[in-house]
Amino acid sequence: MAYVDWMISGPKIASCNCAYGCPCEFNARPTHGLCEGLEAHRIEKGHFDDLRLDGLIIAARYRWPGPVHEGGGVAQGIVDERATEAQREALFKILGGQEQEPTTVFNIYGATIEKELDPIFAPIEFECDIEGRTGRLRVPGVMEMAIEPIRNPVTGKPHRAVIRLPEGFEFTEAEVASGRFWGGGDLAFENRECYAALTQVGYGPYGVLR
């Protein structure tokens, strides 16, 4: 099947309530039974057909009652308020799994979401230093996330760990870090000293760009 030509690429930060290393990355069950978290992706370069998406930020927050693949999830998308009407429409098509294979990250997660809350259009503050393993996300009044290096429990020194999923549907390589996040509303949550990941990643109609 022929899809519209599209691509979004740039740094992405994410955190969830699992322990460092998130067992789900290895197909084990989530540390605390349920899965909740958030993520944000700054589109350094992106387009949907001839529409440029460069510089826009997209984010999401979510919760599943168990492992992601068992379904029953609730999710909410947050789109950069600077996006024009046409850009919003393009981003919703991408995030909604249209114009792409059923095996992309948006379609795999999408298949496990039972309830989608109305999207939010808001200013999104985004910082990401993949090498330094620090990051920050702030959607005023909605949610915040701060990422810093994991510390060795004995020496206190930063612990560097990289997860490589050569065939992964979400990333090929991610730096693992420590996250703290909180948010209000229908998906209220608060977690600290939990899993966080930073990655440089791009997606297109056929999945992760490698």
Add this chain to the structure above:
Amino acid sequence: MAYVDWSIKGPELATCNCDWGCPCQFNARPTHGDCRAAVAMRIDEGHFGDVRLDGLVWAGMFAWPGAIHEGNGQGQPVLDERADERQREAILKILAGEETEPGATVFNVFASVIDTFHEPLFKPIEFDVDMEARTGRFAVPGLVEARGEPITNPVTGKAHRARVALPHGFEYTEAEFASSTTRATGKVPLDWMRGHGHFAMLHLTNTGPVR
């Protein structure tokens, strides 16, 4: 301080009772509270001073009541029965973390959190791994058997490929993560299925991993 010049290089299969992905690799707590492990390595190339260690295999069974860094562990080293007296002494020194810069190798770090090293056993050790396929096995008949195989996807059943790189790690720099099934009797009994496993090419010296 000057240490004896030594180096061991070869494939390792490590298995533990944590879930796939072993949180301890990321400094989180072990999945089930305690840590139990069986590990083996074939030394393809190795020496300790002027003693060659090529072709010898070592294995170890370990148990800690909590997270490894909290201590109170015990270990049961098993050495290749083909090793002669000098080779046995050399490998035992390496495994005990001796002749090593403090904190430089997994052996040196673990020595500080192991209270009880049981008397080493000298046995035939079967060891066979295929790093790329993430399959392998080691066994000491009547004492321990550990197997590694690919992690599977819970939905599709397909093999899931995941590697972890620890650029400053004291054991491996990069490992293929896998699923393990391990049973052991003796001083450190072990028994689990679908636990964590990893395959790695180790290259350790008195100053730590060679990268």
